[in-house]
Amino acid sequence: MAVQQAIFTRLGVTRIVRYAFELARTRKKRLTSATKSNGIIFTMPFWDEIFREVAKDYPDVKTDQYHIDILTAHFVRHPDWFDVVVGSNLFGDILSDLGPAVVGSIGIAPSANLNPEKEFPSMFEPVHGSAPDIAGKGIANPIGQIWSGAMMLRHFGENDAANAVEGAIASVLASGKTRTPDIGGRSSTRELGAAVEAEIST
Secondary structure: OOOOOOOOOHHHHHHHHHHHHHHHHOOOOEEEEEEOOOOOOOHHHHHHHHHHHHHOOOOOOEEEEEEHHHHHHHHHHOHHHOOEEEOOHHHHHHHHHHHHHHOOOHHHOEEEEOOOOOOOOOEEEEOOOOOHHHOOOOOOOOHHHHHHHHHHHHHOOOHHHHHHHHHHHHHHHHHOOOOOHHHOOOOOHHHHHHHHHHHHHO
8 A cells, every 4th residue: 555645735725826826927817727626635725725816816817717637638628727736736837747748749838937036046948858768869859948048037036038939949840840859850959059059049
């Protein structure tokens, strides 16, 4: 027998939910909560309760809530429904792999472990991690790592620099000329990275 214990504190849940609302305010003012209160009967109703409480402070943000199983289906069928999604670590881990896969490749997705108050260091890395199975082959998509750098710049308040990096990524991918195998191309990691660098420099 094995037992896994999850501890949700009011302080911790309120902190991440409030951060999500603040982020939603800077974007499309739409926030989705990932839950599973029909099956995980203690921590998830607690999460839902705090989400509703915090939502009262943000009447300008439209909210919705889905159980994680149907939420994953909606991610695939209706990705346009979503902008900011807040969930527990487990649900976030599932969705952060599914989201980029829906748009083509997990290799393009950045991630960050943030300390919103900036009291302690944050960590920025691609969602896929180090991908040891393809290490040294020159086929890894560098976009996730580059985009993580842009997230770091934005976290430091360097918005112009972050916008330049994100704009370069969008331009290179939209052109379709330089793509790694995971997104249907034949370019190497180095070639795609160089293309983004060149686009930033123009």
